[in-house]
Amino acid sequence: MLVFIIRRLLAGIVLLLAVSFVAFTMLYIGGGDIARRLLGENAAPEVVAQKAAELGLDRPFFVQYLDWLGGAVRGDLGASWFTSQAVVVDLSSRLPVTLSIVVGAVLLAAVVSVVLGVLAATRGGWIDGLVQFISVIGFSIPNFLIALMLVIVFAINLGWFNATGYVTFAISPAGWVASVTLPIIALSLATIATVTQQIRGSVLDAMTRDYVRTLQTRGLNSRTIVLQHVLRNAGGPALAVLAVQFIGLLGGAIVIEQIFALPGIGQLTVQATTLGDIPVVMGVVMITAIIAVIVNLAIDLAQAALNPKVRLS
Amino acid sequence: MTAVDVPTTVPAPLARVSLTRRLIRRPIALAALIFLGIIVLVALVGPFFAPYGPNEGSISDILAPPSPEHLLGADSSGRDVFSRLLYATRISVLAAALATVTSLVIGVVAGLLAGYYRGWFDTTASWFTSLIMALPGIVVLLAARTVFGPSVWLAMVIFGIILSPAYYRLVYATVSGVRNELFIDAARVSGLSDTRIIGRHILSVVRAPIIIQSAIIAGIAIAIQSGLEFLGLGDLTVPTWGAMLNDAFINIYSAPWLMLPPSLAISLTCIALTLLANGMRDVLERSVTVRRRARRAVTTKTGSVAAVTTSFSLSGGDSAVTDLEPEPLLDAGPIIHRDDAHSTSDNSEPLLRITDLRVGYEQAEGPDVEVVHGVSLDVRKGEIHGLIGESGSGKTQTAFAVLGVLPRGGRVTAGEITFDGLRLTGSAREGRSYRAVRGTRIAYIPQEPMSNLDPSFKIGFQLVQPLRQTLGLSKKDATAKALALLDRVGIPNPKRTFDAYPFEVSGGMAQRVLIAGAVSTEPDLIIADEPTTALDVTVQAEVLDLIRDLQRERGMAVLLVTHNFGVVADLCDRVTVMQQGRFVEQGPVRTILGHPEHPYTRSLLDAILDEGPAREELDEIEGAQR
Numbered sequence: 023m024l025v026f027i028i029r030r031l032l033a034g035i036v037l038l039l040a041v042s043f044v045a046f047t048m049l050y051i052g053g054g055d056i057a058r059r060l061l062g063e064n065a066a067p068e069v070v071a072q073k074a075a076e077l078g079l080d081r082p083f084f085v086q087y088l089d090w091l092g093g094a095v096r097g098d099l100g101a102s103w104f105t106s107q108a109v110v111v112d113l114s115s116r117l118p119v120t121l122s123i124v125v126g127a128v129l130l131a132a133v134v135s136v137v138l139g140v141l142a143a144t145r146g147g148w149i150d151g152l153v154q155f156i157s158v159i160g161f162s163i164p165n166f167l168i169a170l171m172l173v174i175v176f177a178i179n180l181g182w183f184n185a186t187g188y189v190t191f192a193i194s195p196a197g198w199v200a201s202v203t204l205p206i207i208a209l210s211l212a213t214i215a216t217v218t219q220q221i222r223g224s225v226l227d228a229m230t231r232d233y234v235r236t237l238q239t240r241g242l243n244s245r246t247i248v249l250q251h252v253l254r255n256a257g258g259p260a261l262a263v264l265a266v267q268f269i270g271l272l273g274g275a276i277v278i279e280q281i282f283a284l285p286g287i288g289q290l291t292v293q294a295t296t297l298g299d300i301p302v303v304m305g306v307v308m309i310t311a312i313i314a315v316i317v318n319l320a321i322d323l324a325q326a327a328l329n330p331k332v333r334l335s
Numbered sequence: 336m337t338a339v340d341v342p343t344t345v346p347a348p349l350a351r352v353s354l355t356r357r358l359i360r361r362p363i364a365l366a367a368l369i370f371l372g373i374i375v376l377v378a379l380v381g382p383f384f385a386p387y388g389p390n391e392g393s394i395s396d397i398l399a400p401p402s403p404e405h406l407l408g409a410d411s412s413g414r415d416v417f418s419r420l421l422y423a424t425r426i427s428v429l430a431a432a433l434a435t436v437t438s439l440v441i442g443v444v445a446g447l448l449a450g451y452y453r454g455w456f457d458t459t460a461s462w463f464t465s466l467i468m469a470l471p472g473i474v475v476l477l478a479a480r481t482v483f484g485p486s487v488w489l490a491m492v493i494f495g496i497i498l499s500p501a502y503y504r505l506v507y508a509t510v511s512g513v514r515n516e517l518f519i520d521a522a523r524v525s526g527l528s529d530t531r532i533i534g535r536h537i538l539s540v541v542r543a544p545i546i547i548q549s550a551i552i553a554g555i556a557i558a559i560q561s562g563l564e565f566l567g568l569g570d571l572t573v574p575t576w577g578a579m580l581n582d583a584f585i586n587i588y589s590a591p592w593l594m595l596p597p598s599l600a601i602s603l604t605c606i607a608l609t610l611l612a613n614g615m616r617d618v619l620e621r622s623v624t625v626r627r628r629a630r631r632a633v634t635t636k637t638g639s640v641a642a643v644t645t646s647f648s649l650s651g652g653d654s655a656v657t658d659l660e661p662e663p664l665l666d667a668g669p670i671i672h673r674d675d676a677h678s679t680s681d682n683s684e685p686l687l688r689i690t691d692l693r694v695g696y697e698q699a700e701g702p703d704v705e706v707v708h709g710v711s712l713d714v715r716k717g718e719i720h721g722l723i724g725e726s727g728s729g730k731t732q733t734a735f736a737v738l739g740v741l742p743r744g745g746r747v748t749a750g751e752i753t754f755d756g757l758r759l760t761g762s763a764r765e766g767r768s769y770r771a772v773r774g775t776r777i778a779y780i781p782q783e784p785m786s787n788l789d790p791s792f793k794i795g796f797q798l799v800q801p802l803r804q805t806l807g808l809s810k811k812d813a814t815a816k817a818l819a820l821l822d823r824v825g826i827p828n829p830k831r832t833f834d835a836y837p838f839e840v841s842g843g844m845a846q847r848v849l850i851a852g853a854v855s856t857e858p859d860l861i862i863a864d865e866p867t868t869a870l871d872v873t874v875q876a877e878v879l880d881l882i883r884d885l886q887r888e889r890g891m892a893v894l895l896v897t898h899n900f901g902v903v904a905d906l907c908d909r910v911t912v913m914q915q916g917r918f919v920e921q922g923p924v925r926t927i928l929g930h931p932e933h934p935y936t937r938s939l940l941d942a943i944l945d946e947g948p949a950r951e952e953l954d955e956i957e958g959a960q961r
Contacts, residue, residue, distance in 0.1 A: 040466055045478060052482045158613070162605035164558035166565055167598055170584065174594070178587070232786040235740045240801035240852060241774020254791045266468070273471025277562050281584075292566055295477045303481045307474060314469045329791060330836045 034315035041311045100301040109305035120286035127210035139221025160215025169208035186283035213267045224256035265321040364614025367607040378428035381421035389422035389574040398590040423574040434556035437495025442502025450510025464500040554608035672922030685713035692750035708916040719893040721903040724913030739769040778853035780863040784845035788837035795833035820851040843874035864896045
């Protein structure tokens, strides 16, 4: 098991190196003359050269990359070209906001999907119909449109929530809940749609297994069979889907944060993208890749906890 | 095959009706298709009918509400929303098409090459896939936008690359599955070039799934593209649905109606694409299941007797019997031997009585398919009753019906099952009757030991949990009882097996565990469904001995389902022969073995006798080698 974890960790590190190299190449070479782009078409060549030297862009590419990598390993992702703020500081102050809505959405989706998926598989009927309806809506309508609808109905018309703004948990827990509720719902709907279908399918599949029939003949009641045996065996595939969803939600949060004016990674990314603030964009790419690696590792561990075959081999 | 009513009246696949034709018969899919057709039409010709240019604004019309002049009002720059919507439709459809085509070309080509040639190409492609999967698409798009500027088209090409693994995996999986099929080999042998093989044989297999995937990807492309534009990261001079939404969101308080046209355009298009994909998937899945079912039915039709003979050869000997003609069914009901009634000393009320039982399966289309056609059977207290027949004859279905565990779609359509005076089926309180006896007074030993233990739980837990729930034992008592049972069924180290997972023990051990589970509640009746078929020949005898010992020790009745006359002769008091959902002969084992009356029983017995010489020959060869 320890070997398994170490191997996954090493694979994750290799993946991070690959991502960093590809992203760095694209960002620093793909765009041509960065200093020229920053200063505009009319800037004098000597000013552009001076700017390039100031940002270290006149050095050979590999020196730049290794310099960046050396800093990154020590936890220094450089500084913004516009605010001179350290990228790590910027990211760490914004990460909690993004993570709170992403993790919130994952948890909400997990709970709702298990309940709906199991009910749809075991009861069928109108619950199954409802699940199919939610799936189509959640899967097709983009999350920012859902967010807009939620804002219009619950914030503007009903006034139940503030349309925009963020309150930290430390200042007011109730305010925090009010500020993240709509974003979490908007973000989670697509995940609920996907994971519910997955759970419905794997529960239906697990119910046809021989051991379920044998457990029935042993006199176990159907609640125990479904909640303990079927769900545990159906959990693996659903977890794998949830992992993929987590990465997707990280991207979804970028858009959702704009609608609710939440000061998360998304806002930072959009600003940096518009300005051409490459160190910040690079930092965002790396932090999402790191989160992806951590999430995948966590899911692998959860799979091992669920499935003794994985754990013992 | 002369039988008239074999349970194989599955509707033949609606062959050769094209996918499109079947699709438009579904109202939802048809509506989606029509809507998407309209969208494409608007994209093609809409701009010619636009009353204004897409970026033609007038200060006097800023945020003008809908009017005859501006059908959908005007936006914050005084531009006509209706005209912009027509232009935006063209751009959005083109953008989605660009992303779809890009990912289609890259994914399908890479998938074909990697799947067909394997090797380094395979490795590279899967590495690239995991790299792409590590980042959310929008983050990559934003990074690209930082460098390359706000181009809709470039963004869609990049997004197409990001999405290409979806096609890649689809094509790769299919090609890897197909490349070793015989028809591909045949094509290769007959001298077709690789390109021809890929083009003709492989692409035709993946075509339908690719169309479904394309509908999904087009939807995602529209969503992400409008998302980018909505964030204000697009090219401001290009009218798109997302850009319109961006403008509307800024003015959400002063001109809320602006939200409606772009929101509806985006969501309806995406919903239509999803519904179309779902519709296509349903049509495809249905045709696949119908085909698969029909094939299974055919194998039972023609291979039924072969199945019985192979099982005989399993118990030692060569399966030299090939010319076994199945006998025509007699509709006169089973032959019941006269000495059947007093074959056991105990002539009291039977423990299990099955009367005119019929089992049917619901079909998606058409009437139920009946697999058991009215059978009657008594199992007396303490007897071992054999139920023998070929695979597919309905003996397992009969057993499942008694246990009340028929698979989904199956049900008892007529007849009665009574256990010790308690009516199990056909009563309004069916669920309750079963709960009262199942797992306590009626138990079950399955055929395949491995698949009948839950792989995720330890063996001990699977024995203890039912004991606690049905008998209300404490955890300690149940554990002690389970350990004692494991010891009783001949497991050498009960404690270790108790703490093991099912995949850590052998098939023979697993079957002993299942037998321990079955007898744990001291039942009056055990239904054993081919309890030794899946085991090694050496273990078979041991398990049969164990069942006999336990039966004698506890005075249980056993209904033994089998296709093996050897097992019947070895273990049973009485036997019922089943063929094609009917009972054909019933009586004491001695009588049936000595004087079989029904031609089918005789042909089954002949099958064993014919094996005699073959087996001797085998022994001789072995002897000579020694």
